[in-house]
Amino acid sequence: MTTVIDGKQVAASVIEAVKSATQALEADAGVRPGLAVVIVGNDPASHAYVSSKSKMAKECGFQSVQHTLPEDTSQDDLAALVAKLNADASIHGILVQLPLPKHLNSEPIIQSILPEKDVDGLHVVNAGKLATGDLEGGLVSCTPAGAMVFVRQTHGEDLSGLNAVVIGRSNLFGKPMAALLLAANATVTTAHSRTKDLPAVCRNADILVAAVGRPEMVKADWVKPGATVIDVGINRVSAPEKGEGKSKLVGDVAFGEVEKVAGVITPVPGGVGPMTIAMLMANTVIAAYRKAGRKPPRF
Numbered sequence: 001m002t003t004v005i006d007g008k009q010v011a012a013s014v015i016e017a018v019k020s021a022t023q024a025l026e027a028d029a030g031v032r033p034g035l036a037v038v039i040v041g042n043d044p045a046s047h048a049y050v051s052s053k054s055k056m057a058k059e060c061g062f063q064s065v066q067h068t069l070p071e072d073t074s075q076d077d078l079a080a081l082v083a084k085l086n087a088d089a090s091i092h093g094i095l096v097q098l099p100l101p102k103h104l105n106s107e108p109i110i111q112s113i114l115p116e117k118d119v120d121g122l123h124v125v126n127a128g129k130l131a132t133g134d135l136e137g138g139l140v141s142c143t144p145a146g147a148m149v150f151v152r153q154t155h156g157e158d159l160s161g162l163n164a165v166v167i168g169r170s171n172l173f174g175k176p177m178a179a180l181l182l183a184a185n186a187t188v189t190t191a192h193s194r195t196k197d198l199p200a201v202c203r204n205a206d207i208l209v210a211a212v213g214r215p216e217m218v219k220a221d222w223v224k225p226g227a228t229v230i231d232v233g234i235n236r237v238s239a240p241e242k243g244e245g246k247s248k249l250v251g252d253v254a255f256g257e258v259e260k261v262a263g264v265i266t267p268v269p270g271g272v273g274p275m276t277i278a279m280l281m282a283n284t285v286i287a288a289y290r291k292a293g294r295k296p297p298r299f
């Protein structure tokens with residue numbers, strides 16, 4: 001029997017743990033976690049994600065601040081806002097929603113966030129800590145941290161002897177996911193658009209993680225029977241079966257056929273996606289604990 005992971009349910013249990021940790025920190029140190037979310041421009045999907053983040057931060061008991069900047073915001077104005085948030089002692093986490101409008105360069109903006117407030121885990125200091133196996137000292141990118149919760153629930157803490165394949169090598173997901181799997185002792189292959197015979201590489205995986213942004217690319221005959229398949233893709237495709245002009249979300253995995261082969265699989269929607277926001281809340285509470293000189297809980 002294949003297990004279909006319920007990402008909403010797992011995310012809800014992370015959120016409950018974040019709420020308890022927030023209450024404990026306020027009671028113990030008088031500190032309320034503060035999260036600032038910055039969005040530039042008019043992208044509707046980004047606005048939906050940001051309003052979910054701000055709403056969830058409030059639900060967790062945080063001080064939640066949202067900065068909505070116009071499409072024509074300059075690089076200097078955005079940098080000035082980040083500098084202001086860096087200097088604000090009531091803000092423990094800063095997140096700049098990606099992608100930014102095309103005229104802005106995201107890299108210097110991300111690198112200007114103080115590493116201890118970089119709740120997206122994208123600063124080179126946090127990426128470097130993860131790459132060197134320091135999982136306690138830094139902040140880990142939210143989507144891979146969430147995917148890793150599923151992996152731990154399925155296989156436990158120690159992945160010794162298991163082959164893991166991550167398809168995709170982005171800084172936001174593929175590289176940190178590979179580093180997390182390696183830190184848990186898996187034998188890790190990072191595959192990408194230049195990988196030769198990708199289906200054969202994937203068939204070797206006990207844990208297969210797809211993050212390429214190509215709708216339903218991973219087919220049943222790419223998957224080892226019984227493997228754990230984590231789908232990170234979120235692709236909007238047309239769905240004429242739902243009516244003219246209608247669309248639906250699909251992952252990078254052809255769920256209908258892969259479900260019959262995999263041992264464990266995440267759906268899209270309702271798999272890794274909800275964990276992204278839950279782990280952002282977890283990172284914010286971790287940052288607040290550290291600022292207060294307290295040992296943060298593990299999520």
Ligand SMILES: Nc1nc2c(c(=O)[nH]1)N[C@@H](CN(C=O)c1ccc(C(=O)N[C@@H](CCC(=O)O)C(=O)O)cc1)CN2
Pocket residue numbers: 049095096097098099120142143234249268269270271272273274275276277
């Ligand atoms: N600064 C960042 N920007 C972006 C990140 C990020 O982690 N940091 N990730 C994505 C977008 N994202 C959060 O920002 C995100 C994507 C998807 C979901 C989610 O819950 N998806 C649902 C489906 C939602 C829908 O119906 O459209 C699901 O998969 O079930 C949450 C957050 C890019 N930008």
